[in-house]
Amino acid sequence: MIDSHCHLSGTVERCGFSTLEELKASAERWPEWTVDCGCEVAEIDRTVALCEAHPESMRFAVGIHPLEAESYCDEVEATLVRLMSHPLCVAWGEIGLDLHGDGVPDLALQIEVCARQFAKAAELGKTITVHAREADEHMLLLLKSLPTGQKVHLHCYTGGAEFLREVLALPLDLCVGFTGAITFPKNEALRENVEIVPLERILVETDSPYLAPVPHRGRPCHPGYVFDTARVVAERKGVSFEEIDRATSATARRLYGF
Numbered sequence: 001m002i003d004s005h006c007h008l009s010g011t012v013e014r015c016g017f018s019t020l021e022e023l024k025a026s027a028e029r030w031p032e033w034t035v036d037c038g039c040e041v042a043e044i045d046r047t048v049a050l051c052e053a054h055p056e057s058m059r060f061a062v063g064i065h066p067l068e069a070e071s072y073c074d075e076v077e078a079t080l081v082r083l084m085s086h087p088l089c090v091a092w093g094e095i096g097l098d099l100h101g102d103g104v105p106d107l108a109l110q111i112e113v114c115a116r117q118f119a120k121a122a123e124l125g126k127t128i129t130v131h132a133r134e135a136d137e138h139m140l141l142l143l144k145s146l147p148t149g150q151k152v153h154l155h156c157y158t159g160g161a162e163f164l165r166e167v168l169a170l171p172l173d174l175c176v177g178f179t180g181a182i183t184f185p186k187n188e189a190l191r192e193n194v195e196i197v198p199l200e201r202i203l204v205e206t207d208s209p210y211l212a213p214v215p216h217r218g219r220p221c222h223p224g225y226v227f228d229t230a231r232v233v234a235e236r237k238g239v240s241f242e243e244i245d246r247a248t249s250a251t252a253r254r255l256y257g258f
């Protein structure tokens with residue numbers, strides 16, 4: 001099993017531990033691999049260091065999150081470009097657009113920062129991890145600007161079916177990540193999204209420390225809970241748990257190249 005997207009430094013802290021080893025020891029299960037994401041300037045060094053300490057089970061992605069768009073500058077970009085050639089770096093992300101709620105950065109700035117990062121990642125041939133929340137129409141335009149065949153992980157998909165069908169039809173190598181949000185009783189529409197995405201284009205992820213799946217809701221999330229999300233995906237696809245494990249692991253390895 002692969003947790004294709006999580007935030008491990010924050011997760012260790014949120015779960016009340018000081019090391020990843022302690023967190024792992026406390027968990028009932030743990031995936032074979034995790035892709036850890038550092039998407040704030042202050043977090044990037046910690047993400048890289050944690051991954052370097054666990055190269056046998058971790059890979060990392062770095063980028064600047066849309067809610068952090070104001071911190072993007074030439075210097076940060078140069079750091080990200082340098083990290084893209086790190087042997088354990090598998091993607092540029094999570095990057096994108098987020099128009100949820102008040103106080104989000106200005107849309108024009110978010111678009112500019114996203115477009116710059118998309119262009120750099122594409123130029124370097126790097127997979128892109130996309131965060132898209134309540135910005136369908138603008139995100140569609142940005143995705144359309146990517147070169148044919150660009151590898152994209154549309155992470156933590158919680159949007160509608162129509163946008164999902166549109167992005168799946170783009171000439172991209174785009175896979176869709178589902179989190180614990182698909183296990184929440186009220187989220188029947190998200191479970192229907194699982195049926196829309198072809199099996200070989202599905203990724204499972206925790207986005208920990210957020211979105212702990214049923215039956216762990218109310219606790220901080222960690223990668224050991226990815227199995228619960230995978231079980232719901234298996235039910236919706238009408239295949240065995242083993243088949244979902246095999247398919248999503250193969251997709252994560254292919255998309256992220258490890």
Ligand SMILES: [Zn+2]
Pocket residue numbers: 005006007037094207
């Ligand atoms: Zn995330």
